[in-house]
Amino acid sequence: MDILIRNLSKHYGSQKAVDNISFEVKTGEVLGFLGPNGAGKTTTMKMITSYLTKGEGEILIGGKSFDQEDMRRHIGYLPEHNPLYLDMPVLEYLKFCASLQKVPKSLLDSQIKKMVRQCGLNQEKHKKIGELSKGYRQRVGLAQAMIHDPEILILDEPTTGLDPNQIVEIRALIRQLGKEKTVILSTHILPEVEATCDRILIINQGKIVANGTSDTLRKQASGNKLLKLRISGGSSNDIHAGLSALSTTKMVDIINAEENRFELQSSGQDSNEEVFKLCVKNNWVLLEMVPFETRLEDIFRDLTLN
Amino acid sequence: MNPIWVVAKKEISSFFDSLVAYVFLIVFLLICGIFTWLYGIFVQDIFIRGQADLMAFFINGALPAIGLFIPSITMGMIAKEYKSGTIELLLTKSVSNAQLVIGKFIACLLLIAIALTFTLPYLITIAQIGDLDLGRTLAGYFGLVLISAAYISLGLFASSLTADQVVAFVISLVMGICFFILFSLLSSNLQGISSEFFDFASFFSHYEPMVRGVIDTKDVIFFLSITFLGLLLTINQISKRR
Numbered sequence: 126m127d128i129l130i131r132n133l134s135k136h137y138g139s140q141k142a143v144d145n146i147s148f149e150v151k152t153g154e155v156l157g158f159l160g161p162n163g164a165g166k167t168t169t170m171k172m173i174t175s176y177l178t179k180g181e182g183e184i185l186i187g188g189k190s191f192d193q194e195d196m197r198r199h200i201g202y203l204p205e206h207n208p209l210y211l212d213m214p215v216l217e218y219l220k221f222c223a224s225l226q227k228v229p230k231s232l233l234d235s236q237i238k239k240m241v242r243q244c245g246l247n248q249e250k251h252k253k254i255g256e257l258s259k260g261y262r263q264r265v266g267l268a269q270a271m272i273h274d275p276e277i278l279i280l281d282e283p284t285t286g287l288d289p290n291q292i293v294e295i296r297a298l299i300r301q302l303g304k305e306k307t308v309i310l311s312t313h314i315l316p317e318v319e320a321t322c323d324r325i326l327i328i329n330q331g332k333i334v335a336n337g338t339s340d341t342l343r344k345q346a347s348g349n350k351l352l353k354l355r356i357s358g359g360s361s362n363d364i365h366a367g368l369s370a371l372s373t374t375k376m377v378d379i380i381n382a383e384e385n386r387f388e389l390q391s392s393g394q395d396s397n398e399e400v401f402k403l404c405v406k407n408n409w410v411l412l413e414m415v416p417f418e419t420r421l422e423d424i425f426r427d428l429t430l431n
Numbered sequence: 432m433n434p435i436w437v438v439a440k441k442e443i444s445s446f447f448d449s450l451v452a453y454v455f456l457i458v459f460l461l462i463c464g465i466f467t468w469l470y471g472i473f474v475q476d477i478f479i480r481g482q483a484d485l486m487a488f489f490i491n492g493a494l495p496a497i498g499l500f501i502p503s504i505t506m507g508m509i510a511k512e513y514k515s516g517t518i519e520l521l522l523t524k525s526v527s528n529a530q531l532v533i534g535k536f537i538a539c540l541l542l543i544a545i546a547l548t549f550t551l552p553y554l555i556t557i558a559q560i561g562d563l564d565l566g567r568t569l570a571g572y573f574g575l576v577l578i579s580a581a582y583i584s585l586g587l588f589a590s591s592l593t594a595d596q597v598v599a600f601v602i603s604l605v606m607g608i609c610f611f612i613l614f615s616l617l618s619s620n621l622q623g624i625s626s627e628f629f630d631f632a633s634f635f636s637h638y639e640p641m642v643r644g645v646i647d648t649k650d651v652i653f654f655l656s657i658t659f660l661g662l663l664l665t666i667n668q669i670s671k672r673r
Contacts, residue, residue, distance in 0.1 A: 174523040178673050198525045208516030212445060224437040225524040269520070 126187040126199055126276040126307055127151050128173065133182035134331075135168055142168040143180070144331035150324075152276070155303035157322030158311035161429050165331040166311040167205050170279050173309070174202045186277065198226055201275035203283055207266040211255030215246060215265055218254060219272055226273035240268040243298065245291075259286035267295065271302070278302060280310040284317060296321045315421045329429040342424050352389045352396060353380075355413035356404060361385050367407060371399045386413075434526040438534025443541060446504070459500045459546050467492035467553060483561025488553055489571045489642040494635075497543070497579055498611055502603040504542055505586025506596045508535045509669070513594035518669075528669045532587060532662055539583045540576075547575060567644030574641030577654040578634055582607060584661025591668040610634045 128150040135143040143165040150156045158166045171177040173184055175197060186196055210218055219237050228236055241250050244264040249257055254265055263286050270278060283299065284292045299308060299321050312318060318325055319339050327335040327342075335342055356364050361382045368377045368389055375392040389396060397414065404411045446452045467488040468477055472495075477487045509532075512518040521531055557563050582603075589602035614633035618626050630636050637650040 171519075176519050176523050176673060195525075197523060200523070202520075202523045204516065204519045204523075206516055208520055210445070210517060211515075212448060217444075221437065221441050222520075222524065224432055225434055225521070225526055227434075227525055230432075 127185075128277065128307055128309070129183075129185040129188075130169075130173070131183040131185070133169065133172065133179060133184065135165075135172060135177070135180035141331050143172070145182070146328070146331070146333050147182075148326060148333065148336060150307050150309060152307050153304055154324060155299065155308040155310065155322045157318035157325045158309060158328065159313075159315070159318060159325060159425065160311075160328040164328045164429070166328055167281055169328070170202075170281055170309065170311060174200055174279055176202075176204075198273065199275055200277045200279060201270035201273065202278075203266045203270040203280045205281040207263055209254045209262060209265060209269075212253060214253050215250045215257070216241075218265065219268055222269040223272045226275075228273050236272060236274070240272050243271075244268040245294070260288055260291050263287055264291075264295075267298075276306055278306055278308045278310075280308070282312055283310055284312070284314065292317075315425060319421060327425065327428050334428040335424070339421060342421070350391050350395060351417040352391065352400065353413065353415040353417055354387045354389055354400065354411070356385050356387070356409050356411055358404075358409035359385075359407060363407075364409065367403050368400065371396060371403060373399050434530045435534040435537065438521075438526065438531055439538040439541070442508070442535055442538035446538070446542060455500060455503055456546060456549070459496045460549055462496040462499065463488065463492040463550055465492075466495060477557070483557050483563050485553060485557060485563075485568050485571060486642065488550065489575065490639075493547075493550070493575055494578075494611060496546075497575070497582065498604075498607045500546060501539070501543065501579060501582045501586050502589075502600050502607065504539055505583055505590050505603060506600040507590065508539065508587055509590040509665070510594055510596045510599045513672075514596075518672075522669075522673070528666045529662075532591075532665045532669065536580075536583055536587060536662060539587070540580055543579045543583070544576070547572065564644065570644045570646050571642045573646065574638050574650075577641075577651065578638050581634065581654045581657040581661070582610070584658045584665070585610075588661050588665045588668065591665045 130149070131147050132145050133143055133147070134141065134145050146165075146169065158170070160166045168177065172179045183190065186199065189196070213221070216237065219240060220233065223233055223236060241247055244267055246261065246264055246268060249261050254262060257265065263283070267280070267283060270280065280299070284295055287295060296317065299310065302308060303321070303323070310321070324338055325335065325342060326333060354368075359367075361379055364385060365377055365379055365387065368374060368387060373391045373394055373396040374389060376390045378388045380386040380388050389400070397416070400414065401411060403409075466472055466476070470476060471479065471487060471491050473490045474480065474486055476491065480487055509518075512521065522528070554563070554568060558565075585606050586599075586603040589606065590596075590599040592602065593599050610632070611634055614629045615635045618629035618633060618636070621629065634654075637653045640647055640650060
């Protein structure tokens with residue numbers, strides 16, 4: 126089931142929480158929702174799950190406009206702070222959630238068993254949820270979101286509180302689920318987005334500021350590729366002049382004249398080959414050539430710091 | 432299974448899972464017992480009265496007991512969901528606001544029914560002593576169920592107004608005092624149209640005929656309307672919060 130969002134807005138009083146955003150998520154895609162605190166991530170997710178009434182705009186799920194309870198069966202939702210009934214035993218809670226989502230009686234037990242296994246809850250399944258550690262509660266939250274095998278999964282910060290091993294497991298689970306389902310997940314952890322998401326959506330002050338794969342975002346953000354060079358065998362001025370004369374060069378900076386360190390920005394294609402040939406021609410020694418990739422953190426900061 | 436039953440079942444089982452449930456039931460029976468058998472507040476207690484009926488229970492015992500028991504079970508019904516954030520879980524599942532509220536209402540009504548079942552020994556005891564009018568007694572129980580339904584729906588509304596259980600308890604208790612006691616008092620102290628109005632609004636004046644064995648459609652409709660109105664307000668209040 127695809128999710129299509131058109132010109133969605135939401136106000137809290139005079140404050141615009143979500144400001145005219147549009148995007149699409151296709152089946153078999155994991156969309157990472159990024160943004161600083163208060164950017165409107167959670168509000169958007171709550172509107173998709175119909176917990177919040179939407180302001181202006183359209184939310185189409187599977188091509189259909191949102192018809193309250195009927196559509197909710199297709200969505201699995203893990204809310205931000207993972208609210209749970211602490212006095213309920215795990216199994217009973219999962220059964221309650223499954224019945225509310227109208228899982229047929231014949232499938233109830235097998236579905237609960239499957240979730241217990243997938244989320245690694247087997248040892249804790251008879252305990253009350255209040256007795257579980259934060260990581261296990263998070264797993265219970267994930268299990269209740271997926272119990273009715275929904276086509277769409279909306280996960281608000283799914284890996285908070287998990288230990289590194291669990292994080293790897295849960296990410297793998299999300300990736301695996303993402304192959305056949307439509308997944309939207311929000312997070313603050315940038316490596317997580319790269320590890321799990323097919324596409325990234327960065328939102329700031331209610332507006333979408335970037336939308337694409339992590340590679341396209343990098344290209345958009347830097348535009349140019351950066352090479353760090355160290356070349357010996359000539360004076361820094363000669364080398365600088367030589368590098369500047371290359372056809373692929375956009376700009377060359379001298380970082381350290383004594384050690385002959387340079388930073389070369391190339392426009393369009395890579396300059397690696399040209400730099401090598403230049404060194405051979407002039408009999409210079411190429412000591413270092415490090416391609417420098419813009420990190421997602423930098424892109425994020427660029428886009429969201431005002 | 433219908434979502435209404437799923438919600439109702441969950442509420443009942445989580446009620447009996449906690450120790451509080453048994454404390455509530457004991458207090459309910461204690462209040463019922465004291466005012467029925469030992470100390471009459473509105474009418475004389477069973478022994479002084481000297482008649483084989485449950486008047487002392489219906490008026491002295493049951494009303495104060497229900498007046499305390501209902502707010503204490505309804506207070507957390509919705510307020511607790513707000514406070515813990517679980518309301519978000521419920522409302523994003525395939526259950527409508529109305530189904531949720533009705534499910535909780537049915538759970539409360541069943542709990543009251545269970546509490547009232549524990550008073551059946553009174554009935555059996557009196558029937559041993561004298562010639563008990565069974566029809567009249569059952570009419571009294573019917574009245575109790577109706578008055579409970581109305582009060583539960585008000586309690587749920589109080590619970591939907593706030594995320595704080597204690598505030599919800601106080602609000603429903605104040606509503607209870609108005610409907611059970613204050614309106615009757617006002618009615619007897621005022622004259623003319625205002626007296627009639629408060630007499631109409633008082634739960635007691637619609638309940639008292641049933642205790643005497645008279646089930647009037649007017650009274651039944653009154654309680655059902657209050658119940659319906661309370662539930663409607665609760666559903667509306669939950670929708671407004673979104």
